Amino acid sequence: MSQINIKQLDAQSPEFDQQLKELLHTDLVVDHQVTTIVDDIIHRIKSEGDQALIALTGKLDRWTPDSVEALEITKQSQQEALARISTAEREALEKAAERVKSYHQHQLQDSWQYTEADGTVLGQKVTPLDRVGVYVPGGKASYPSSVLMNVMPAKVAGVEEVIMVVPTPDGDINDLVLAAAAISGVDRVFAIGGAQAVAALAYGTDLVPKVDKIVGPGNVFVASAKRAVFGQVAIDMIAGPSEILVICDGQTDPDWIAMDLFSQAEHDEMAQAILVSPDQAFLDAVKASIEKLLPTLSREKIVKISMESRGALIKCSDLDQAMDIANVIAAEHLELSVENPEQWLPKIRHAGAIFMGRYAAEALGDYCAGPNHVLPTSGTARFSSPLGVYDFQKRSSIIHCSADGASELGKVASVLARGEDLEAHARSAEYRIKK
Amino acid sequence: MSQINIKQLDAQSPEFDQQLKELLHTDLVVDHQVTTIVDDIIHRIKSEGDQALIALTGKLDRWTPDSVEALEITKQSQQEALARISTAEREALEKAAERVKSYHQHQLQDSWQYTEADGTVLGQKVTPLDRVGVYVPGGKASYPSSVLMNVMPAKVAGVEEVIMVVPTPDGDINDLVLAAAAISGVDRVFAIGGAQAVAALAYGTDLVPKVDKIVGPGNVFVASAKRAVFGQVAIDMIAGPSEILVICDGQTDPDWIAMDLFSQAEHDEMAQAILVSPDQAFLDAVKASIEKLLPTLSREKIVKISMESRGALIKCSDLDQAMDIANVIAAEHLELSVENPEQWLPKIRHAGAIFMGRYAAEALGDYCAGPNHVLPTSGTARFSSPLGVYDFQKRSSIIHCSADGASELGKVASVLARGEDLEAHARSAEYRIKK
Numbered sequence: 001m002s003q004i005n006i007k008q009l010d011a012q013s014p015e016f017d018q019q020l021k022e023l024l025h026t027d028l029v030v031d032h033q034v035t036t037i038v039d040d041i042i043h044r045i046k047s048e049g050d051q052a053l054i055a056l057t058g059k060l061d062r063w064t065p066d067s068v069e070a071l072e073i074t075k076q077s078q079q080e081a082l083a084r085i086s087t088a089e090r091e092a093l094e095k096a097a098e099r100v101k102s103y104h105q106h107q108l109q110d111s112w113q114y115t116e117a118d119g120t121v122l123g124q125k126v127t128p129l130d131r132v133g134v135y136v137p138g139g140k141a142s143y144p145s146s147v148l149m150n151v152m153p154a155k156v157a158g159v160e161e162v163i164m165v166v167p168t169p170d171g172d173i174n175d176l177v178l179a180a181a182a183i184s185g186v187d188r189v190f191a192i193g194g195a196q197a198v199a200a201l202a203y204g205t206d207l208v209p210k211v212d213k214i215v216g217p218g219n220v221f222v223a224s225a226k227r228a229v230f231g232q233v234a235i236d237m238i239a240g241p242s243e244i245l246v247i248c249d250g251q252t253d254p255d256w257i258a259m260d261l262f263s264q265a266e267h268d269e270m271a272q273a274i275l276v277s278p279d280q281a282f283l284d285a286v287k288a289s290i291e292k293l294l295p296t297l298s299r300e301k302i303v304k305i306s307m308e309s310r311g312a313l314i315k316c317s318d319l320d321q322a323m324d325i326a327n328v329i330a331a332e333h334l335e336l337s338v339e340n341p342e343q344w345l346p347k348i349r350h351a352g353a354i355f356m357g358r359y360a361a362e363a364l365g366d367y368c369a370g371p372n373h374v375l376p377t378s379g380t381a382r383f384s385s386p387l388g389v390y391d392f393q394k395r396s397s398i399i400h401c402s403a404d405g406a407s408e409l410g411k412v413a414s415v416l417a418r419g420e421d422l423e424a425h426a427r428s429a430e431y432r433i434k435k
Numbered sequence: 436m437s438q439i440n441i442k443q444l445d446a447q448s449p450e451f452d453q454q455l456k457e458l459l460h461t462d463l464v465v466d467h468q469v470t471t472i473v474d475d476i477i478h479r480i481k482s483e484g485d486q487a488l489i490a491l492t493g494k495l496d497r498w499t500p501d502s503v504e505a506l507e508i509t510k511q512s513q514q515e516a517l518a519r520i521s522t523a524e525r526e527a528l529e530k531a532a533e534r535v536k537s538y539h540q541h542q543l544q545d546s547w548q549y550t551e552a553d554g555t556v557l558g559q560k561v562t563p564l565d566r567v568g569v570y571v572p573g574g575k576a577s578y579p580s581s582v583l584m585n586v587m588p589a590k591v592a593g594v595e596e597v598i599m600v601v602p603t604p605d606g607d608i609n610d611l612v613l614a615a616a617a618i619s620g621v622d623r624v625f626a627i628g629g630a631q632a633v634a635a636l637a638y639g640t641d642l643v644p645k646v647d648k649i650v651g652p653g654n655v656f657v658a659s660a661k662r663a664v665f666g667q668v669a670i671d672m673i674a675g676p677s678e679i680l681v682i683c684d685g686q687t688d689p690d691w692i693a694m695d696l697f698s699q700a701e702h703d704e705m706a707q708a709i710l711v712s713p714d715q716a717f718l719d720a721v722k723a724s725i726e727k728l729l730p731t732l733s734r735e736k737i738v739k740i741s742m743e744s745r746g747a748l749i750k751c752s753d754l755d756q757a758m759d760i761a762n763v764i765a766a767e768h769l770e771l772s773v774e775n776p777e778q779w780l781p782k783i784r785h786a787g788a789i790f791m792g793r794y795a796a797e798a799l800g801d802y803c804a805g806p807n808h809v810l811p812t813s814g815t816a817r818f819s820s821p822l823g824v825y826d827f828q829k830r831s832s833i834i835h836c837s838a839d840g841a842s843e844l845g846k847v848a849s850v851l852a853r854g855e856d857l858e859a860h861a862r863s864a865e866y867r868i869k870k
Contacts, residue, residue, distance in 0.1 A: 359841035371832035397806035
């Protein structure tokens with residue numbers, strides 16, 4: 001048993017809106033010292049290329065490769081790592097990869113076109129990006145599941161070349177991460193990290209090929225470098241702390257709900273775990289489960305800080321109000337741990353991933369349900385989507401005017417272009433009008 | 436006749452790759468003075484709200500509204516503007532709006548789901564953004580076509596509320612812009628502009644509602660403000676100078692091609708117009724057309740500077756090589772002014788919009804062909820798409836595990852979570868494994 005001082009809010013209180021706002025608030029401060037260091041690293045990679053990569057790896061990752069080529073982790077090394085992990089681990093990775101692939105294939109978009117009565121053809125051509133870089137953190141936060149979730153959608157999209165970068169601090173290689181790279185079909189892997197790896201991917205060096213988009217999580221230096229190269233290449237979202245919002249009708253085992261909340265809270269001290277229920281007795285039961293289970297966790301300390309500083313148990317009037325709260329929070333992960341969750345789904349407008357029913361634990365989605373675990377955080381589900389195949393495809397408009405079609409369109413364009421004082425536009429259109 | 440000093444390159448020359456690289460180079464310098472001014476304006480809007488809007492409008496747009504409410508342009512004013520424009524203009528706007536709407540309806544994405552053998556349901560729920568802001572520049576660059584192109588995809592996506600902001604310098608209102616707002620179904624219009632309008636949309640004031648995404652072109656202050664609020668809200672791409680690449684087999688009227696090049700060059704002095712052809716006699720003929728037509732243009736001065744500083748006539752060996760060059764340039768607008776353009780389409784990997792055949796002038800696409808005229812510039816077509824309905828929809832993953840499904844997934848998740856030292860994840864999954 002452990003006493004926990006977790007916020008308990010009542011959604012019917014007049015102060016609730018303000019309390020919720022404060023609960024959700026995160027201060028995203030840009031650290032100018034970080035920006036300066038990162039700008040300097042990017043400049044070094046642009047001007048010195050691979051030599052800077054070697055020097056920075058020596059300084060920041062504390063190992064120095066014998067040659068530039070030694071910065072690359074060969075296919076053979078990946079296969080050796082795959083051979084070293086346990087059979088259970090290998091089978092779990094393969095099963096997860098297969099399910100992630102299968103789900104993401106549903107996201108593939110095709111080119112389309114249609115022909116108008118006068119023979120004009122309009123359409124949209126969909127093509128994959130040529131080359132993508134995937135950043136994988138080293139050390140403690142090095143997750144093989146992230147390799148799968150970032151690489152598989154690119155491969156399903158048809159990206160020809162996926163380049164992975166992963167720092168190997170002190171020369172230590174994570175076998176599970178390399179095994180995941182082999183299983184998910186990464187084309188090349190480099191043992192580099194930090195802002196220097198991001199810069200190498202964005203600008204290219206003799207060794208590292210320049211990519212079109214960089215995805216994957218990283219520390220503050222990696223995030224800052226991604227921001228700096230944004231525009232030069234595309235980047236994925238810059239993730240905030242992980243969040244879970246559980247809505248429960250009071251009929252799920254309180255131990256399950258407590259552990260579901262912990263599964264986000266254990267990520268880091270800034271993670272956010274919130275439970276909303278109309279059943280006060282159930283909220284009390286979950287609080288008791290939290291206090292009972294907390295001391296049994298290996299990450300007890302992180303979970304306690306996270307639950308006490310950013311967690312909350314919210315009493316709502318009914319499930320309708322719970323859905324309204326869910327739309328305000330726009331959570332990264334939303335569990336609808338209720339009877340007949342389909343009934344409530346139409347009311348949910350904003351959420352990264354929606355886990356329906358008592359069995360769909362958020363952790364299943366993190367690893368192997370199939371959908372991506374890279375999800376919009378900090379309320380950005382209001383306007384962002386999970387990482388998907390669509391992030392690795394882009395579209396070109398197709399306009400094929402028939403002579404008749406161009407003649408009719410030319411008349412409209414001429415009027416509008418002259419209204420905008422763009423004479424050459426107008427005359428270019430007018431050339432196509434039939435005399 | 437006017438002499439023009441336009442670059443003439445030979446794609447078979449050993450220097451060509453380097454010459455092309457220099458031709459495409461643009462220096463995107465961040466002006467720290469602009470950043471400082473913009474940061475200050477954003478801070479003022481956040482702290483003083485509507486009072487800052489009034490003060491900044493008085494100072495920067497040189498007119499002061501009688502009241503906060505006078506910053507809103509009513510539906511009635513929009514209808515009055517619609518009544519003031521000519522019938523030809525009104526009909527052209529309506530025709531363009533109808534075609535843009537019709538094309539964009541093809542981009543609508545639907546939710547989907549599938550059920551696995553054990554009853555587990557996976558899917559993706561697609562929902563529109565709640566509220567979107569469209570920035571429309573005032574003064575010279577105030578284009579009614581931009582209103583249509585930015586508003587219609589949002590409306591087709593199902594966005595409930597589209598808020599338009601347009602500065603009215605010296606109190607001058609552009610009737611065509613307001614008419615386009617009325618036709619495209621904008622919900623509210625505010626007569627504000629600059630960084631203050633972007634900040635008002637991003638953070639909300641008593642008058643201006645906070646939006647989820649801001650789209651639309653603007654000057655350097657607007658672009659800088661959009662960058663600053665990125666993350667707080669979503670933004671569209673920050674556009675560079677306009678570009679056109681024409682590939683011609685030598686069989687199109689050289690006057691047509693010259694005018695198509697001008698139609699981009701007239702936008703501004705940094706715009707880029709490039710012609711590629713395997714036919715040297717044709718390149719010479721287009722140069723002669725350029726020299727003949729240039730003096731007849733109302734924007735002669737801008738076009739001349741743009742063509743001489745950033746334009747080029749490129750001789751290639753054959754059309755295959757022309758397609759390779761197109762993929763390096765990844766142009767915003769690509770005209771395939773050739774016989775049987777379909778034959779070449781599969782070779783094009785990167786372009787914002789592809790205009791097929793001799794009749795599909797780029798200007799038709801700017802106004803009324805149907806596809807969007809907001810397109811990726813500066814080579815970003817390598818990883819970006821035209822503005823579309825997909826920019827105003829977002830996705831949520833759906834995971835509904837059956838008891839059997841969760842039991843099987845729980846086993847996989849448990850192995851992987853323990854491999855990542857995330858014990859609470861593992862235990863949350865393990866609760867769902869059948870005993």
